[in-house]
Amino acid sequence: MMDANYKPVTCPVCPHACVLFEGCHGICKARVARGGSVVDENYGRVTSLNLDPIEKKPLAFWNPGSWVLSVGSYGCNMHCPFCQNASIACANAEEAHWNYVEPEALVRFAGKVRDTHDFRHAIGIAYTYNEPLIGYEYVRDVSKLAHEAGLYNVLVRNGMANFEIIDELLPLIDAANIDLKGFSQDFYNVVGGDFDCVKRTIELFAAFPKTHLEVTTLVIPGLNDMPEEIDKMSQWIASLDPSIPYHLTRFFPTHCMTDRQATSIACMHELKAVAERHLSRVVLGNV
Numbered sequence: 001m002m003d004a005n006y007k008p009v010t011c012p013v014c015p016h017a018c019v020l021f022e023g024c025h026g027i028c029k030a031r032v033a034r035g036g037s038v039v040d041e042n043y044g045r046v047t048s049l050n051l052d053p054i055e056k057k058p059l060a061f062w063n064p065g066s067w068v069l070s071v072g073s074y075g076c077n078m079h080c081p082f083c084q085n086a087s088i089a090c091a092n093a094e095e096a097h098w099n100y101v102e103p104e105a106l107v108r109f110a111g112k113v114r115d116t117h118d119f120r121h122a123i124g125i126a127y128t129y130n131e132p133l134i135g136y137e138y139v140r141d142v143s144k145l146a147h148e149a150g151l152y153n154v155l156v157r158n159g160m161a162n163f164e165i166i167d168e169l170l171p172l173i174d175a176a177n178i179d180l181k182g183f184s185q186d187f188y189n190v191v192g193g194d195f196d197c198v199k200r201t202i203e204l205f206a207a208f209p210k211t212h213l214e215v216t217t218l219v220i221p222g223l224n225d226m227p228e229e230i231d232k233m234s235q236w237i238a239s240l241d242p243s244i245p246y247h248l249t250r251f252f253p254t255h256c257m258t259d260r261q262a263t264s265i266a267c268m269h270e271l272k273a274v275a276e277r278h279l280s281r282v283v284l285g286n287v
Contacts (some may be wrong), residue, residue, distance in 0.1 A: 013134060014077045015158045016195040021150060023207040027123050027192070028134040029092040030075030034175035036050030040135045045098040046106075047088045048072040048129045051113065057126055057156050060283045061245045062175045062212045068154055069110045072129025073138070074098060076141045079192040080181070081256035082220055089130045103138065107278040109143040114151065126176070133267040136169060159198035166204050175212040177247070178202050180225045182217075183232045190223070199236075206240040216285070219263045230271045230277075238278035248272055250286035258264050 006022040011031055018026035027245050030042040052070045054063055075088040076095035083089050088096055093100035106125070113122045125146050127139045132155060143153040155169070157177040178201060181191055188195040205213045215237055219225050230248070237244050248271055250263045275282045 004037045009033050009038055015197045028075045028077040030134045040137045042073040042135045043138045044100050045073050046101045047074050047096050047098045056178050058244050058247050059214055066123045068124050069113055070126040070128050074130055074135050076131040078158050079117050083255045086131050087190040088254045089202040101189050103141040103145055106142055107149050110151055125128045126154035128156035131158055157162045160193050170208050173211050176205055177214045180215050180217050214245040218251055220251045227274045231275045234275035243280050245281040247283045247285050
């Protein structure tokens with residue numbers, strides 16, 4: 001309920017800059033105006049916790065063969081009609097099934113997983129599934145403790161965060177995979193994002209020497225599966241560093257796009273050849 005004692009406040013986390021009255025949530029459904037500021041309501045609210053191979057993040061050229069403890073919450077600041085994790089990314093606190101996990105408890109558990117004989121190659125924590133940085137405070141707090149415990153931090157995200165958030169987190173992140181969903185603002189209008197912000201995020205990660213970066217594009221028939229689109233994306237990535245690994249991932253019908261066909265295998269191989277004109281490490285996913 002709106003409280004007349006507080007003026008509306010602007011969320012500082014992403015380009016949406018949601019202006020919120022007391023008690024109101026942002027577009028992401030995870031941040032809320034309380035006490036005259038915008039706070040992370042999904043802090044520590046874990047909806048998903050799994051042990052995954054690092055290649056599933058996907059990271060193909062960083063500690064191959066290792067495993068990470070993947071953690072996710074709910075909410076997202078984009079609304080992709082092809083979302084593969086819609087049950088949590090499109091959910092709010094009432095719709096999601098979550099358990100509260102303190103940062104210290106998560107890091108202790110990750111340490112136990114690492115030290116268990118069967119999982120000697122479980123090397124850290126991956127922040128993934130929904131959009132991690134709408135709750136960047138939890139990522140920050142867990143990441144600091146993880147480094148103190150000798151664990152790596154992996155970030156899987158959509159690129160929609162303001163500079164100040166990226167600047168605070170970059171020293172804590174050891175490896176990241178960032179989505180480049182399309183290569184125009186028109187495409188990002190479809191998913192509720194900011195094209196320039198995503199490019200800037202990728203540029204910041206690419207320029208930071210201590211963080212390994214890989215980039216992913218989900219190839220969707222009729223949206224971004226044109227050779228000229230992939231050519232533009234791969235050429236731009238190569239302008240940052242031609243050795244950045246680029247994942248082209250095959251689309252399967254899901255969420256609001258169940259009426260669309262899966263991307264053909266022939267198309268995937270054609271687009272891989274296009275990307276390889278500019279990049280030295282192109283990987284196909286879901287094929």
